[in-house]
Amino acid sequence: MPTWIQCYLAWLHVETTSCLSLRIYKMTFGEDSCTSLRHCFSLRLALVARCLLFEHQAISNQKYFDFVIAIVYCCRAFTNIPPRARSFELFNTVILEEPSLALGTNLESSSDVSARTIINFKDTTGSDMSATDQISSITEAAQLRAQTLSALRHRNNFISQQNVLIGFDGFVDEIIRVVDKRDTPAEYTLIGDINTFAQRIAQASGQSTNMEMIVQQTKLGGNGPIMANALAAFGMPVTYIGMLGYPNIHPVFKDFAQRAHVLSVAEPGHTDALEFNDGKLMMGKHESLHEFTWNLLIQRVGTEKFLSAFQNATLLGLVNWTMYAHMSEIWRHLISDICPKLSASPRKTIFFDLADPEKRFADDILEALNLITQFQKYFSVILGINEKESDELANVLNIPNSGNSPAALQELAQAMRTRLQLECVVIHPRTCAVAATAQETAYVDGPFTAKPLISTGAGDHFNAGFSLGFVSSLPLASCLLLGVSTSGFYVRTGKSPRVEDLVGFMSNWPPNERASII
Numbered sequence: 115m116p117t118w119i120q121c122y123l124a125w126l127h128v129e130t131t132s133c134l135s136l137r138i139y140k141m142t143f144g145e146d147s148c149t150s151l152r153h154c155f156s157l158r159l160a161l162v163a164r165c166l167l168f169e170h171q172a173i174s175n176q177k178y179f180d181f182v183i184a185i186v187y188c189c190r191a192f193t194n195i196p197p198r199a200r201s202f203e204l205f206n207t208v209i210l211e212e213p214s215l216a217l218g219t220n221l222e223s224s225s226d227v228s229a230r231t232i233i234n235f236k237d238t239t240g241s242d243m244s245a246t247d248q249i250s251s252i253t254e255a256a257q258l259r260a261q262t263l264s265a266l267r268h269r270n271n272f273i274s275q276q277n278v279l280i281g282f283d284g285f286v287d288e289i290i291r292v293v294d295k296r297d298t299p300a301e302y303t304l305i306g307d308i309n310t311f312a313q314r315i316a317q318a319s320g321q322s323t324n325m326e327m328i329v330q331q332t333k334l335g336g337n338g339p340i341m342a343n344a345l346a347a348f349g350m351p352v353t354y355i356g357m358l359g360y361p362n363i364h365p366v367f368k369d370f371a372q373r374a375h376v377l378s379v380a381e382p383g384h385t386d387a388l389e390f391n392d393g394k395l396m397m398g399k400h401e402s403l404h405e406f407t408w409n410l411l412i413q414r415v416g417t418e419k420f421l422s423a424f425q426n427a428t429l430l431g432l433v434n435w436t437m438y439a440h441m442s443e444i445w446r447h448l449i450s451d452i453c454p455k456l457s458a459s460p461r462k463t464i465f466f467d468l469a470d471p472e473k474r475f476a477d478d479i480l481e482a483l484n485l486i487t488q489f490q491k492y493f494s495v496i497l498g499i500n501e502k503e504s505d506e507l508a509n510v511l512n513i514p515n516s517g518n519s520p521a522a523l524q525e526l527a528q529a530m531r532t533r534l535q536l537e538c539v540v541i542h543p544r545t546c547a548v549a550a551t552a553q554e555t556a557y558v559d560g561p562f563t564a565k566p567l568i569s570t571g572a573g574d575h576f577n578a579g580f581s582l583g584f585v586s587s588l589p590l591a592s593c594l595l596l597g598v599s600t601s602g603f604y605v606r607t608g609k610s611p612r613v614e615d616l617v618g619f620m621s622n623w624p625p626n627e628r629a630s631i632i
Contacts (some may be wrong), residue, residue: 162534170496185336255559259557259620262583262592269586270613274349276585279427280342282406282444283434284357284382285398286366287335289570291389293326307392327388331568331608334366335385337433337469340571343601344504344578345429346373347610353423355415357382357406357630377423379414380406383437393544394569400437407440408447424452428460429585430493431577433467436474437483445485453492464493465581467574472506480509494537496584497530498577501543504530523548524555538584540594544600549580550574556591560598561624566605595620 148403288595292311296302305311334343336354346352358367359380370376386397412420424430432448435441456462473477489495499507501518504526508515513529516522523541527550531539540549548557566572579600583593595615603611603619609621 144397167404174413208512249327249479250561258591258595259623262588262595263617263620264591265586265588266596266613266617270349272352272586273582273613274568276350276428277426278342278345278350278352278431279355279423280338280345280352280431280433281355282357282411282432282436282441283336283338283403284359284364284367284378284380285335285339285385286364286382287333287385287387287570288329288458289331289333289387289389289568290329293328294589296326306390308390308395309392311388311390313396327386330389332366334370335387335570336382337365337467337574337577338372340574341431341433341467341578341581343370344575344604344610345581346370347612348578349613350429350582351375353377353427355379355423357402357536360414377415377419379411385570389569391565395568398437402630403438404440406438408444421452421455425456428462429581430462430464431467431581432464433574433577434469435466436469436471442478442482442485445482445489449485449488449492453489456492458492462493463496463581463585465496465498465577467498467577468503468507470500470503470506472502476510479507483507483511483534487536490536496538496540496581497534497536497543498540498542498573498580500573501541504541518543518545519546520546520548520557524550524557528555538590540597542573542580542597547576547580547598549594550591554590556589556596558591558594561602561619563602563606563624568608569605572601575604578610579616609631 124318130184176514271548292305294303294305305314314323316324334340336356339354339358340352342352352374353376354370354374355377356363357380358371359377359382360378360380363371363376363378364382367378367382382401383403384399385402386399388395390399432445435445438444466489467578468479468482471482474482486495486497504523505515507513507530508526511530511533513526513533515526523543523546525541527541527548531537531550531552537552538549542548545562546557546559548555550556576597578597580597582600583596588596599616599619600611602624603609603615609615
């Protein structure tokens, strides 16, 4: 049997989604093509069907047969496929993204030119990848999704029993797009990327200019509320302590307050989130944040209630150090006044997110990192940072940074974890995510969408998904996969996914362009 047939037969051992065949047909041949496709290639398909029946008895579902039809057609009749179907996106989806190739053969040895043409391509980084490397990468990614899905399905009850405590920030976010040209009251174009926006501003130097901004949405904001809201969507019991309005909860947090137990101590800040296709600019108004102190926190929550919230939580999150002048003081009080009173077993997990410390002085950042290290005595500490923050922290810690390749990022995460003596350091650029523990490092690509519905809060959703996997004792790579999947779902829909949404998203994995985590 030709090597390429063996490859695609082995492919079929991994469960595919029920809608995969239909999706391939529609992408390639249009809405009404299934019947004609089967008829036109009946002899060739009969051969494949015989292979399935005699050599792969486990395959009996019609969807597998349909899948073979599409694959055989693409491989053996490449020149006959409509021009619009001969695209990288189609073949990346059909040939390279969905399957798991648990193979012992080398596709490069195949005599089938069209099969080699499909497999040998330049990836999105522009580097040549051998067929063996591609197959290995695809195999690992598909197997990881299958393993993570299986683990997730069996942990629903466990997840609903893990108490969560998150604090302490709170913002009202206005999601804003910037107008480039306006034609009519209803018709306009938007500035698509940050570089174009920057050029527009630079051109105004010495002259002034006028720019129109459209508020697309007003929503709950802040690293804490967004992360906590995402964890609540998973079905986890969440307590939130922070700045959501005082004495009355601000209207944008009303729905969140119904899903979580909320203890609000001050008025929220305000963020104008300018969104572009390649990122976002967060314009914060922080006056109310400066009144947030340890004394205010204890006065309005109460020592016993505060201690009880810490004691009852399996997962804790302390996020947004950067914007709070008194946050280091609050952390010191937690270490001295609260942590020694907590039971040592079972060991709790705590997640830290500094939230872009660029505006803070290096000595202040080092002090905050030293405090985070002190929490490791009482918790399993996770430090989560994006790529920009990883560069900043590497500079402050005087750790060499050799670039943003997967290997370099894993090396950096491990170096930071070792220096700070933490349980885990996780770095989530826009294109991937990496993590390091004392035992291992891991890397995953994520689902990218070139035009996200929303990007503000994507990183917080990643943090929620990663934390879900971590407290569920999943492998490190599965934790990363849950992070990028939670973020990927959110940026496409504007909604925090439920566990069943995550299952659906990973079962219908988008084409592999790159991750969208900001």
